[in-house]
Amino acid sequence: MSGSQASFSGETLLKAALVRYLEQVSVHKSPIQHARERRKAGQIAARLGEHPLGEITALDVSGYRDARLREASAAIVQGDLDLLRELFEVAVERWGVALEGNPVGGVAPTRAASDRERAFKPGELARLLAACDRRPTPMLGWIARIALQTGMSKEEILRLRIADVDLAARIVTVPRVLSRPMRQVPLTRVLVGVFREVLDYPERPEGETLLFFGSMGALGIRRPLAIDKAFRSAVVQARLKGCAFGDLRHEAVTRMAEAGLSEVEVHAIAGMPMPRGGRVVKPTVVQLVARLDAVGFGVEAARRGAGRRGLG
Template identity: 30%
Template sequence: MATIRQRNDRWQVIIKRKGYPTQSKTFDLRKDAEKWARQQERSMDAGQWQDRTEAEQTTLKDLLERYSREVSSTKRGAEIEAYRIELFKRSSLAQYALSAITGRLVAGWRDERLKEVSSGTVQRELTLLGHVFAVAIREWCIALHSNPVSLVRKPAPGKARDRVLTAPEREALLGACAECRSPWIKPIVVFALETATRRGEILSLTWANVSMESATALVSGKTGSRKVPLSPACLDALRGLPRSIDGRVFPVTIETLKQAYARAVSRAGIKDFTFHDLRHDALTRLARKGFNILELRAISGHATANMLQRYVSIDAGDLAKKLASA
């Protein structure tokens, strides 16, 4: 039987049972103390009892920090994931104990986040958060009733973007990037426009994986590693770069790049054009130059043609010209 005793203005429960660690908890009301004691004893009788102390004393922020140290650091594109984790740590959700986080709380966070960013961004962030809880439950044995992210509906994917730069916009963007304080911003944008590589792949590229002789670069990211061809414009941009001590071709942080790029786009007077749109623009231009699907997939790293299709804009006017000349 549980022992319930009054201590000052509160009620303390102590449960001692052979084969289980002593359980103790304090409540403001006696009825809450009795209810908790019954729940604990029932779960012990059924052989379903779990020690939830860690879940009650660990906040989501604590869990995210551990995940960042032990899991994220071993992944490709660790810097991108570290950035997302920092965003989570600054949210109100991160202050809750793990045992207090419900599907309703996660859904509330999702709805607020959708007011700030695209549905695709929220999908990726929910996927990360879901994996954080999955690792906590399966590998770290933190006693949670369920993964709260699995109880939440993910937002529908947004419409595929088809934004590409016009020739004047491309010239204006590169000119604005040249005005940035960092000498790496314009070369990064040139590299993205010429190779269709992702931001994380660009920022993790090292000089050891660049071959100026064969005009190729080995990039690594979320889909593994692949070699991409380097155009003459790309090679010229690389030749003019200073060498960094850490061996990276572009030694800048994600946040520095995000802010510098956003300011450059604004100075150039360009509307609605994200850094990721550079990849879309690059693949569309390569397709117009006559690269076939297999060649485009080798460059982009897409697993299927359907995934690649979201990044290539085919203009009906261009097709009409092909028909006329056929």
């Protein structure tokens, strides 16, 4: 029998419950959300699918969470747990499965919901970008927006040079930083405008190739812009607590996943290790440019108009 016809109980395997969930619940959500939940259901079924519903414990779910965190971002893993939580709620409330409780309820959230990787509350990001824009130069605002649209780290952004930017192709070549290899990152249409402002910045010293340049050192060497102090000041002005620059990268990864990009696509853009298991085909940067347009990533952020340049 199909998932929609089967009689369910605590002895039903999780993989069968996932099929029924996709057929009866998820199918009524948006096409993007349904496709995302199909992918997540596949990940869950691969590890927990043979477990009966009534025998799955918080310890099982914690084991799944920890295993997935070794191959996917905290935001993506939290989405898996949210799906699993909803599945158990549906099983009890709609399908009449007798369970002692929801095993996901006893599992601590991933680091995406913790203070170390801080999630922005409504209005906070707009205040932060506005505070960045109030700095003496526009560079901090540009840097913050690039992080939000690409998931690039602070070190990667600050090492960018003019030759790394191809606005016609909408591609930025990110240099090797620490253990991360060189990679190419696609640009949203909105972010192309930001990079155009960066390249046209009239205060750039003649012959300077760094996009975000600092003061000239005593030895006549110009280093990348130092932004730590300026960013901390912007955080204070924006009335935020516990916010670090790395949270912009986390926010970018979360938004990409929410927009409908696959795990492989998110990992490729943000420079994260590819998901393990199965045959992973890494998309080309040209394909990623097209995918950003297809899911509208960056367009919705611009429409919200949270910052002066519309990249909130």
